[in-house]
Amino acid sequence: MRRALAVFLKYLSLVLATAVVIVPLVTILLTSLRTEREMATGGPLSMPGDWFNFDNFATAFVDGKMLPALGNTTFILFFSVLATVVIGSMTAYAIDRFQFRLKKLVLAGFLVAALVPGITTQVATFQIIEGMGAFNTRWAPILLYMGTDIVSIYIFIQFMRSIPTSLDESARLDGANSFTVYRRIILPLLKPAIATVVIVKGVVIYNDFYIPFLYMPSRDLGTISTSLFRFKGPYGAHWEVISAGTVLVIVPSLIVFLLLQRFIYRGFTSGALK
Known part of the structure; x- marks a missing residue:
């Protein structure tokens, strides 16, 4: 029983x-x-x-300006994820392969930065972005997303520890410097970790509303999330049209996730075991 x-x-x-x-x-x-x-x-x-x-979908697509929003989202997503992969893998390479003073302090600094609520630093962050002249441009969220989070660094470190250091030593005997070792040996072997970080980070950026809404107030710079929010205005009582816009937002991320979900599970499992 x-x-x-x-x-x-x-x-x-x-x-x-x-x-x-x-x-x-x-x-x-x-x-x-x-x-x-x-x-x-x-x-x-x-x-x-x-x-x-499909009349509701046509209304949502045209009046909601979903096509320009998808273009802005794709632009931000591409450069943000690319920078995250490069910065995160280089950081993990430096932490795992090099010995230097205050190494533990650096790791602790990454952890502390990840634990600090982002909302508490928004005043200073906003002033920096505005001082750089990036406010109300598509580069504002890209600069903010480029900051690699501790999860991405952890994933890269776990995979990098499974790569034998003998490969690095053999390359150095052939005259390769540190950057050549990273580019020719480490980076190609990190493909599963890169796929995992791309998917996880990409979903976060695709769904984010706060940063695009705060740093890109112009309607012409709307992303998928902010365009859907602004679309609620003239159609506040027409939930059938709003639902159609929601479906248009969900479908791309759902298709990508279903096609690449095995990389997520394989990446986290392999990274945890290696």
């Missing part, structure tokens, strides 16, 4: 957890396919009369 009860509770918890994730997504999808009249007469899970009603 105890074993049967444990199995029942296990699957019940899995079903409930799945429902918590799936039900809101299904509700948004059904709402995006319904008309204004169907919204007034039906409930949140009511079936649409026409499953091929």
